Amino acid sequence: MATKLTPKELAKNVERLTPGHRLCAGCGASIIVRQMLAAIDEPVVIANATGCLEVATTIYPYTAWRVPWIHNAFENAASTISGVEAAYRSMVRQGKIPEQNIKFLAFGGDGGTYDIGLQALSGAVERGHQFLYVCYDNGAYMNTGIQRSSATPLGAHTTTSPAGKVVPGKQQHRKDLTAIMAAHNIPYVAQAAPSKWRDLMEKTRKAVNCGGAAFMNVLSSCNRGWRHNTDETIEITQLAVDCCYWPLFEVENGEWRLSYTPKEKRPVEDWLKRQGRFRHLFRPENRYLIDVMQKEVDRRWEHLLRLCGAA
Amino acid sequence: MSTFEALAGNEAVATAMRQIDPDVVAAYPITPQTSTVQKFADFVADGLVTTEFVTVESEHSAMSACVGASAAGARVMTATAANGLALMWEIVYIAASSRLPIVMSLVNRALSGPINIHCDHSDVMGMRDAGWIILFSENGQEAYDNLIQAVRIAEHPDVLLPVAVCQDGFITSHGMERVEIYDDADVKAFVGSYQPQWSLLDLQNPMTYGPLDFYDYYYEHKRQQVAAMEKAPEVILAVAAAFNRQFNRDYGMFESYRLGDAEVAVVVANSAAGTAKVVVDQLREEGLKVGLLKPRVFRPFPAQEMSAALRHVKAVAVMDRAISFGAMNNAGPLFLEIAAALALHGERMPIADYVFGLGGRDILPGEIESVYRDMFRAAESGRVEQMVTYLSVRE
Amino acid sequence: MAQLKGWKEIPIGGMILEAGNAVEYLTGGWRAFRPVRGEAACTHCFQCWLFCPDSCILVDAENEKMLGFNLEHCKGCGICAAVCPVNAQVRRKAEQELDRDDPRLCIRIIEEGQAEE
Numbered sequence: 055m056a057t058k059l060t061p062k063e064l065a066k067n068v069e070r071l072t073p074g075h076r077l078c079a080g081c082g083a084s085i086i087v088r089q090m091l092a093a094i095d096e097p098v099v100i101a102n103a104t105g106c107l108e109v110a111t112t113i114y115p116y117t118a119w120r121v122p123w124i125h126n127a128f129e130n131a132a133s134t135i136s137g138v139e140a141a142y143r144s145m146v147r148q149g150k151i152p153e154q155n156i157k158f159l160a161f162g163g164d165g166g167t168y169d170i171g172l173q174a175l176s177g178a179v180e181r182g183h184q185f186l187y188v189c190y191d192n193g194a195y196m197n198t199g200i201q202r203s204s205a206t207p208l209g210a211h212t213t214t215s216p217a218g219k220v221v222p223g224k225q226q227h228r229k230d231l232t233a234i235m236a237a238h239n240i241p242y243v244a245q246a247a248p249s250k251w252r253d254l255m256e257k258t259r260k261a262v263n264c265g266g267a268a269f270m271n272v273l274s275s276c277n278r279g280w281r282h283n284t285d286e287t288i289e290i291t292q293l294a295v296d297c298c299y300w301p302l303f304e305v306e307n308g309e310w311r312l313s314y315t316p317k318e319k320r321p322v323e324d325w326l327k328r329q330g331r332f333r334h335l336f337r338p339e340n341r342y343l344i345d346v347m348q349k350e351v352d353r354r355w356e357h358l359l360r361l362c363g364a365a
Numbered sequence: 366m367s368t369f370e371a372l373a374g375n376e377a378v379a380t381a382m383r384q385i386d387p388d389v390v391a392a393y394p395i396t397p398q399t400s401t402v403q404k405f406a407d408f409v410a411d412g413l414v415t416t417e418f419v420t421v422e423s424e425h426s427a428m429s430a431c432v433g434a435s436a437a438g439a440r441v442m443t444a445t446a447a448n449g450l451a452l453m454w455e456i457v458y459i460a461a462s463s464r465l466p467i468v469m470s471l472v473n474r475a476l477s478g479p480i481n482i483h484c485d486h487s488d489v490m491g492m493r494d495a496g497w498i499i500l501f502s503e504n505g506q507e508a509y510d511n512l513i514q515a516v517r518i519a520e521h522p523d524v525l526l527p528v529a530v531c532q533d534g535f536i537t538s539h540g541m542e543r544v545e546i547y548d549d550a551d552v553k554a555f556v557g558s559y560q561p562q563w564s565l566l567d568l569q570n571p572m573t574y575g576p577l578d579f580y581d582y583y584y585e586h587k588r589q590q591v592a593a594m595e596k597a598p599e600v601i602l603a604v605a606a607a608f609n610r611q612f613n614r615d616y617g618m619f620e621s622y623r624l625g626d627a628e629v630a631v632v633v634a635n636s637a638a639g640t641a642k643v644v645v646d647q648l649r650e651e652g653l654k655v656g657l658l659k660p661r662v663f664r665p666f667p668a669q670e671m672s673a674a675l676r677h678v679k680a681v682a683v684m685d686r687a688i689s690f691g692a693m694n695n696a697g698p699l700f701l702e703i704a705a706a707l708a709l710h711g712e713r714m715p716i717a718d719y720v721f722g723l724g725g726r727d728i729l730p731g732e733i734e735s736v737y738r739d740m741f742r743a744a745e746s747g748r749v750e751q752m753v754t755y756l757s758v759r760e
Numbered sequence: 761m762a763q764l765k766g767w768k769e770i771p772i773g774g775m776i777l778e779a780g781n782a783v784e785y786l787t788g789g790w791r792a793f794r795p796v797r798g799e800a801a802c803t804h805c806f807q808c809w810l811f812c813p814d815s816c817i818l819v820d821a822e823n824e825k826m827l828g829f830n831l832e833h834c835k836g837c838g839i840c841a842a843v844c845p846v847n848a849q850v851r852r853k854a855e856q857e858l859d860r861d862d863p864r865l866c867i868r869i870i871e872e873g874q875a876e877e
């Protein structure tokens with residue numbers, strides 16, 4: 055019997071990520087990892103791309119992982135786990151090791167996923183390895199000091215898209231990686247956020263049991279990069295969901311389904327104004343960017359509603 | 366019972382892979398390696414191997430998947446060449462430093478640019494400091510034999526390093542020759558089964574691979590890699606001895622061909638050594654005391670043994686199929702290493718470098734003969750006329 | 761910090777064989793703020809347990825009781841207090857902005873070094 059998805063039941067299981075890791079106070083990445091791993095009852099084996107999560111959880115000679123874990127490089131978490139999974143299938147098939155219903159997972163930041171690791175991810179899911187790739191999307195290369203990625207929202211200040219006298223932060227919208235992954239026609243793709251923990255956990259369960267490659271894009275606050283107080287992590291994450299910058303949905307065997315409709319769709323501005331990385335957008339000469347962003351968020355939201363048959 | 370078959374080098378390599386039947390092969394096609402993976406794909410399609418063949422989308426992913434699979438305790442192989450190897454680069458280092466006994470068939474090809482699909486050694490020379498054991502093969506037979514031995518070398522508990530087995534692109538990879546193929550069962554018995562000491566799939570003992578390693582321990586891990594390289598020659602020779610007992614073919618760290626009483630010697634690796642042997646025989650007919658040293662194990666480099674084998678000759682020519690641009694005198698890597706080895710072991714004979722065959726340019730017996738004749742002059746005068754010669758390049 | 765080991769004494773390849781040994785690394789010293797219990801009664805809903813990024817909410821899982829905070833590792837982010845539903849209730853009832861260290865809360869966030877009362 056699967057553990058009931060209630061905190062009290064889940065707390066009875068062993069923590070798979072120990073304290074003593076060195077992620078910043080209030081980092082969203084470990085919240086996501088904890089919630090997702092708590093939702094999986096089966097044994098897991100994990101590959102991790104270079105990035106904050108990897109660096110902070112395994113500083114030699116310490117590891118915060120109580121489960122088998124491998125870091126190879128920045129751009130290859132997907133190909134690495136595909137090798138692990140292939141080894142498992144091969145050796146089980148040959149009777150060299152027992153079948154243990156292992157769930158294979160890969161974690162990568164948005165840099166390691168949207169950008170440098172996209173090819174490896176595309177290849178691995180196309181080959182149909184049974185694994186779940188999780189992108190914890192904090193919208194920049196945080197580990198190297200907050201550089202822009204293709205996941206960085208329009209207008210955000212990062213150290214390579216700084217808000218300067220002439221250029222007001224990042225000039226492009228976020229790449230829609232979740233849709234790109236859905237276009238691979240793999241059995242399961244979802245977008246989630248730890249503020250909606252039960253939704254995140256249910257999706258995790260579906261993903262690891264979908265019988266093929268699965269992808270989840272999970273919004274991960276980085277208070278250093280986003281510039282907010284450490285205790286606002288969950289609230290600001292949920293604001294991104296409620297303003298529909300980060301809608302929650304899933305694509306199961308090609309069927310798009312909305313997982314959550316905000317009671318009241320908040321203006322994007324409500325989310326932006328809580329984060330220092332957007333502070334410059336509130337200067338009169340830059341405010342138009344908020345409108346541009348709002349339009350784009352609305353357009354993508356409407357499109358999503360159509361895909362989900364909810365328009 | 367072994368059989369003699371007319372095979373191209375790549376087919377011989379694919380045959381070894383079939384006989385070894387690794388748990389996982391992850392590879393991406395690139396000329397002149399392609400026929401290896403194609404042939405191996407046939408074996409998979411026909412159910413002749415139990416291998417999980419991971420048809421990755423790039424060489425970077427090939428080596429990455431190999432690392433994952435090997436960390437999971439599988440026996441893992443790959444094959445590539447030139448640009449493919451270059452694309453793997455980052456993970457080539459990670460494979461070695463993670464101490465994963467991956468075996469690679471490397472079909473030597475010129476590294477771009479301009480792009481060129483033919484043989485030289487610019488690809489393998491780039492990986493010489495990466496921490497892999499590197500074996501050279503003169504012909505298809507040696508590529509086959511070396512690949513079989515590589516599995517046992519790599520997986521030896523005192524070594525646990527990846528091994529690359531080189532052969533020359535097109536010249537041997539596509540050249541048909543008579544290859545002795547050993548009995549499947551004998552090869553399987555020779556390589557045995559891999560018993561990994563650690564595995565990512567060991568759920569009872571969950572382990573962490575590839576942590577962030579700072580100045581407090583990184584250096585110690587590098588020192589361990591040195592220790593493994595130090596152990597490797599012993600293991601390589603023990604595996605060669607076992608191979609000789611089983612299959613009756615003798616391998617060492619290098620091959621000395623008519624070197625014992627030679628007055629001048631040429632050092633050259635891979636297929637050109639075959640051509641050089643013919644030249645040696647011809648010159649010996651003329652009564653000239655010439656010999657050949659053909660490197661087999663390039664990493665770890667048997668400096669002392671090579672120096673001892675060359676001690677008595679009066680002049681040495683190294684033939685390099687690559688240039689180490691900007692290195693001393695813009696010489697080739699093999700020359701630099703042998704010159705250093707001889708000097709450090711107190712040998713003071715004249716030594717010269719002959720770069721040849723870049724981008725697949727033919728090396729003709731007459732050219733090798735001219736090298737020997739240069740060496741006789743150097744032996745007489747006590748000095749070389751030119752430190753580095755770029756053979757048969759048009760002025 | 762333990763005595764650094766020599767190259768012959770550590771596993772090869774950078775492997776770490778003691779799963780979860782990061783618990784030995786104490787991050788509690790990072791804290792500028794500290795979570796403490798306030799007056800409002802805990803309902804043991806385990807929301808704090810769900811959201812703590814550092815697995816620092818101590819619980820008696822069998823008896824379903826929230827016990828307190830692992831202060832050896834807690835980094836003082838304050839998320840536990842932010843997600844605490846009892847805190848939200850207290851705030852609603854108070855009908856005014858409450859400081860993070862208001863004694864009426866269930867989980868309070870106080871400055872590290874400050875007395876709990």
Ligand SMILES: Cc1ncc(C[n+]2csc(CCOP(=O)(O)OP(=O)(O)O)c2C)c(N)n1
Nearest residue numbers: 104105106128163164165166194195196197
């Ligand atoms: C091939 C390569 N290029 C660049 C780097 C440097 N690097 C390490 S982590 C990182 C950014 C990671 O960003 P992301 O994937 O978004 O994860 P985060 O740190 O935000 O969690 C970069 C650029 C690297 N390690 N390898």
Ligand code: SF4
Nearest residue numbers: 077078081106196276
């Ligand atoms: S920099 Fe951001 S993503 Fe990285 S550990 Fe800190 S809070 Fe987390």
Ligand code: SF4
Nearest residue numbers: 812834835837838840
């Ligand atoms: S303050 Fe942060 S780290 Fe400490 S117990 Fe609360 S949520 Fe966990």
